[in-house]
Amino acid sequence: MAFSANLNVMIKTVRRAARGLVKDFGEVENLQVSAKGPGDFVSRADREAERMIREALTEARPTYGFLGEESGEVPGEDPTRRWIVDPLDGTTNFLHGMPHWAISVALEHKGQIVAGVIYDPSKDELFHAEKGEGAWMNQSRMRVSGRTRITECVFATGLPSAGRGDLPQRLRDLGRVLPTSAGVRSLGAPSLDLAYLAAGRCDGFWDRGAKPWQLAAGMVLVREAGGFVEPLDPAGDILADGGILCANEPVFSEFAALIRRD
Template sequence: MASANLNIMIRAARKAGRSLVKDFREVENLQVSVKGAGDFVSRADREAERIIKEELRNARPNYGWIGEETGEEDGEDPTRRWIVDPLDGTTNFLHGLPHWAVSIALEHKGEIVASVVFDAAKDELFTAEKGDGAFLNDRRIRVSGRRQMIESIFATGVPFAGRGPLPATLRDLGRLMPLTAGVRRWGAASLDLAYVAAGRYEGYWERGIKSWDVAAGVLLVKEAGGRVDSIHPGQSPVESGSIVAANPQLFDELAGIVRQRD
């Protein structure tokens, strides 16, 4: 049975998701402003964050907040904060590609304890709470049981528009692709991690990532029986800006490859 906090998160994600689906149907009419080369933010994105923030703040006014659009705010309770990406996969959204999600995580004393990733276009709701497992639309999910790299599919993000660590990512791809059944780049980190949790991918890695992109997905993978770490050992996969996640059988091999130096 979901906790009160998780129910609050689900309600906020569904409400924002309904707003986003409505705007997604009218994607050509969206008012879009440019944040940077290849990085867009839409009216829909800002409205979704407003909805989520209002829902969460009304229910838990003393919690802290960090959101992609509105930044970080301290709460009266210094031990708890929401970590929110109101629209992960904005570029997909603006191009009419139905692969984007609302991502909400609750952090307590530096640890993610509850997560929601809502793929509103497909009506897939991924949820997890620490110690209670991971679920897709109320069905428990587990990471894949595959043990061979050559049978496995992995996901990543490839830096675009001259941003981020492109040479390192290309090296990763050059090492991994000959060993695997394929690598996917679908443009929404929260869903990449949710798909690892659901056994759709065997693993995922990315460099140059933000905390709100991965915070919810990290708990999904862990609660589905997977392993998650930073590409840089000893650092937080949520805060370090890099992440590697996989089923237990393939984690060490994937991590070993993406941690290689030239």
């Protein structure tokens, strides 16, 4: 497949970062871990992966800005472009030896996500998309599912851990979706939830208070696979407030009405 220069840089970078993470994942019990907060941990592997990714992307595109989970916002000489990076989405899974985590890199141009790469090294699944060019998993074109009845649909979401105050809202959401659907999954890596939606493995996704680096790459994947992506609050901004609703076209309106209902 022929990729743009930017997408080639992104793919090369995530594959390189994955080598170090895979090595550390094999020795997970020896990782040096420091607590960032209740239920939220950062590992040496996480920090090292972001450092490597930032250096590689900056070398390739020295004028672009950078937004990363660990290093925060780094403005670039070009104010219209920035990388948005999660070096290890699913850190808690990683630290518990669960093979469900990913590296996520997105490119934003003038406030729009124009390219995204999500790599799951444990399964060697590379999800990638560019605006107007479709969405792909390795060499296969992806499309969202074609299910038309919400009772047949499986949805994905995040669930709060200790220290978060939005449990009542989350339980309310579950109380609305579970009785009307085929089930809800919470797998611990929002970027992969979005990739799976783009691949038709689940039918919808919602979250509250997610981080921009967890969502950015997946947003372009879902859109390029034919799915709908909107802020959870119609007046909101996904990357600013972390509220998101996604689904295939046939069920989106019904699904959105369930979550948004007062």
